[in-house]
Amino acid sequence: MGIIIKNVNRLLSNNALELCQIRVSNGVISEIAPEVKQLNDEVIIDGKGHIISSGFIDVHVHLREPGGEAKETIETGTKAAAKGGYTTICAMPNTNPVPDDKHILEWIGQRIDQSATVNVLPYASITKGLNGEKLSDMKELKEAGAFAFTDDGVGIQTADQMYQAMQQAAALDMAIVAHCEDNSLIHSGVMHEGLTSKKLKLNGIPSICESTQIARDVLLAEATGCHYHVCHVSTKESVRVIRDAKRAGIRVTAEVTPHHLLLNECDITEVNSNYKMNPPLRSKEDQQALLIGLLDGTIDFIATDHAPHTEEEKARGMNDAPFGIVGLETAFPLLYTHLVKTNVVTLKQLLDWLTIKPAQVFGMKTGELEVGNKADLTILDITEKWDINKNNFLSKGRNTPFDKWEVTGKPLLTIVEGEIVFKEDNNV
Template sequence: MRTILTNAKRLTSSNELIDCEILIEDGKIRKVAPEITEQADQTIDAKNNLVSPGLIDVHIHLREPGGEYKETIATGTQSAAKGGFTTVCSMPNTNPVPDNVDTLEQLQHKFKEDAVVRVLPYASITKGLKGEERTNIKELFEQGAFAFTDDGVGIQTANQMLQAMKEAAACGAAIVAHCEDNSIVYGGVTHDGEVSKRLNLPGIPSLSESVQIARDVLLAEAADCHYHVCHVSTKESVRVIRDAKKAGIKVTAEVSPHHLILNETDILENDAHFKMNPPLRGTDDQQALIEGLLDGTLDFIATDHAPHGEEEKANGFLEAPFGIVGLETAFPLLYTHLVQKDVLNLYELIDRMTKKPADVFGLPYGTMEEGAAADLTIIDLEKTAKIDRYQFASKGKNTPFHGWEVTGFPVLTMVNGKVVFKEDSDA
């Protein structure tokens, strides 16, 4: 099967948009050139839109098995495709948890059956995410676990984390951490700052995140392990990670779109669509995250897509679960609020949503080089629309961005040369 993308624009490293056509054959990119004269079985007109490597998100929650009322593998990956993502990595807080080879294998089989984009599964660090008994990291890694995390809960004891890091390092796996010291969370539901006081809600101190990162980077140095920090949210965390990188420690980190675009002052009332963990922090934290993304302290962007039922999120900050959806809103929000406002350029944004996550985890994706997998996203940089949560492919409608007007929408997504999303189509 030979496909040609015509009338496309590609982005150069100097942030220039130039004309190109792309020949795809057997799921691979065979040629990228200003013009392609070969014959093909089908032609796709990109209509002078940007063609980017498929977006990569290493932090999403698919909820299946066990939480299918929130999201399924089918709906979650359809949401990813609509958002322009071609590779996503699913967190292990499901029921059952992928904490043994049999459960992981069953999950991988389900991905093959139901997923429309590539899904790489995390396995848990501890059995049942309970922080007590470690999983068999070597066996799970050999079965195809992407990396290891107890995302949603921090590993509370230093020895547990140290031993996990040693086992991961021995087989070349990464330890990925939700950093939170439970002893200083104090039952908080939002950032411990001015908004928690105004709304009379218990606050989550910034220290609960940064103090665990500080512990872990030293453990990672001792274990010689690749340690990756999830959804960084505080200025102190950025400082610790920056210092650790300068010391030569194998630490990488991600930041989520909502922490770059929002801060605690955007929470005007007790609306749990703004409840996520880590919470929206102060304006100084937000600025530190942007600076960290620009200088490479924070390596890339990941959505932490976390769907929940509508009734759950209607319960207010004290009762609602943490988390918001993000796959379908990530690119247009970031393009509108970072690129169009000259915080960073388009090349830098695409790089931090494609090549950077691929490089950090050694994935053979995130590129448009000849011979690479034909994972491509066509993005209409001129399209402007209001975010409508009721139009999401995701079952989750829990977003604080409903009604926001944004620009820059994916209009076609292709995985291994197969169209998995096309605007105004059920592809």
């Protein structure tokens, strides 16, 4: 069954809007024109003048299944993604068991086929069990469907191990995606080492904990020719290292999260574990450096690092609660409200960072609103004001510092390969 989407505006390269109609046939965009003639039994969707975009892509999501189903499942996480306008997400491997051999990865693939609402591309781990000791069989894991390799949640502690991992990944033309954290510099920290940690009398994590590993790794990437991607950049020093590496021609890419763009350590006015994430919220200077890095292309795109936890876990306080916040259902409205409406960035820039840029970095055959591409689409309302309410999340996770924030804009309809997977009631 085909679909015709009428009365929608697509965003052109000059940031202008163009009213158009879109035909979807067999899961593919088959026509974009000022007017599309209805054929046979095609379903008509009235976009009511809203904006249509290629579906969002998030390369950094924690779905927790297998092993952490109390926090999230493939089903609940992908429903949250669809509500947030995402049509492709990449699932991190810090599950139990870890996808460090083909049998576990194939089982996860089967669960994705059974219960996922959107496209899910699973990562495999760099090391067995994420324990930083023995490398996983990358060739076997690539053949089993691994998207890329990461030990997200922990940094690779020795240069030799990262060097060997990059050599193997480069030979397979696969990316190493790195959570950068030197364990010897964590110092039992639970937030950024700075003004607020001193005020709240909490152990801090220094910026060099992240930036020193990135500095090491970009040189290893240069030596191996590996595609090295840096997760959730959070410090000005990290931005500087990545910028210098790109100028030197090293194959390095990077992402930043909505929360690191919109918050800093000064926003933590009390001991509240919903502000506990890793990497932590840094200084105002770091926050500004991240935005500049995104604008000048040092940082390639935005990823949420959606990390759900149970309310019981987060109630343990800053010292004992796990790191992480959810982000799939709040990313677009928060970024649109605080970056686009304030004229810091254009809507075109924001949508590129959520669609085209991650697709280009990882060679995905999606991300652009063009005839012949998969019909992964989202219709966006950029006018409605509303309050974020964590109790309305489709994710199992409620751990967010953005609860009750007033925002403008939201996804209204999400389509994956021609199938409607999310629809906001009565709005389209």
